[in-house]
Amino acid sequence: MDLRNDALEILKETSRTFYIPIVRLPRCLQEGVASAYLCMRAIDEVEDHPTLDVESKAKILRKISLTLQAGVDGFVADAFADSFYGYEDILPEVTLRIREWSILAPETIAPRIWDATAAMSERMAYWAERNWRIDNEADLDRYTFGVAGAVGLMLSDLWSWFDGTKTNRTHAIGFGRGLQAVNIVRNHNEDFSRGVNFMPSGWDASAIQAYARRNLILADAYTQSLPKGPALDFCQIPLALAYGTLDAIALGKEKLSRSDVAALLEQVSSSSES
Structure with missing residues (x-):
């Protein structure tokens, strides 16, 4: 299964609200919007995680943000490994695969998605620390x-x-x-x-x-x-x-x-x- 179809399957599992409007979009736009949705769902799952303590949430979210800010023409295979180290067994698939979602978008718009996700991840870390x-x-x-x-x-x-x-x-x-x-x-x-x-x-x-x-x-x-x-x-x-x-x-x-x-x-x- 290619990345686009795989992303749509994960999207279908995670959101009935957004799967339908995204799957109807023209392919190029669909890839951009699906990339954005899944990147943000990835960090949202950290913010809302039922068992992680707030300090761990803030640490993970800030590391994700810093990794996204370092993107140039994509991300190496283990770019986010440090963000998830020690938490691989408790974080959901949509979070652990954020690198794939980040490179799903066409390269002419992908950096805008990295920027938006990085900024949101940093803000989520702030709110986690405030409980x-x-x-x-x-x-x-x-x-x-x-x-x-x-x-x-x-x-x-x-x-x-x-x-x-x-x-x-x-x-x-x-x-x-x-x-x-x-x-x-x-x-x-x-x-x-x-x-x-x-x-x-x-x-x-x-x-x-x-x-x-x-x-x-x-x-x-x-x-x-x-x-x-x-x-x-x-x-x-x-x-x-x-x-x-x-x-x-x-x-x-x-x-x-x-x-x-x-x-x-x-x-x-x-x-x-x-």
């Missing part, structure tokens, strides 16, 4: 920018690189922030059970849901400004699922069911064809 303490809304904005708003900016760079599509960068940040805020809403109980609370002091469920919806308004503006084409096709799907998740939680569900997801995807497909 993800969110004191106020400014902290929440910093966190959601660091791990998701910056992804919106990178996606804008990918669209521009592929076909010259122009985007509003402020709205791009809102797109990433909004999706991340929905994740916080959806995963709050699970996060809390492992001792992490991403909600600012004094906030309740309604406050974090309102925060998510404020940012999704920017995500709407971002998506609605996109011309017909692969960027629009990609962005519509996670945005529809984000709104659907908030609506499901408002009705007392924990998350979207598979049938809910299928119905939303059908709705998105129908609207994009009309």
Whole structure:
């Protein structure tokens, strides 16, 4: 199996939200977006690891960041070995194979992905050392920018690189922030059970849901400004699922069911064809 097909298989195993929009992209863009997603999923699995202590998480994340910053025309086979030394048996496959994901993207855009992943990995290390303490809304904005708003900016760079599509960068940040805020809403109980609370002091469920919806308004503006084409096709799907998740939680569900997801995807497909 070649690297691209292997990457798509790993992607399918790790994200039902992003596999579908990525697999529909034109091949060149698909490789860039899949590379970015898997590199960031690799470090996300370190940040969220259920048994690693925060000091180990910060150490691994900083070593990954420094390795990515040293990239020139790719990475030698054992470039990331030092990052994972002693942790090879507990880190997931998607993390241990970050070198492969980093070289999946076309060489004309790969360094942008290395840069974005390195910066995010460093920010994740900072938040791990703080034990993800969110004191106020400014902290929440910093966190959601660091791990998701910056992804919106990178996606804008990918669209521009592929076909010259122009985007509003402020709205791009809102797109990433909004999706991340929905994740916080959806995963709050699970996060809390492992001792992490991403909600600012004094906030309740309604406050974090309102925060998510404020940012999704920017995500709407971002998506609605996109011309017909692969960027629009990609962005519509996670945005529809984000709104659907908030609506499901408002009705007392924990998350979207598979049938809910299928119905939303059908709705998105129908609207994009009309």
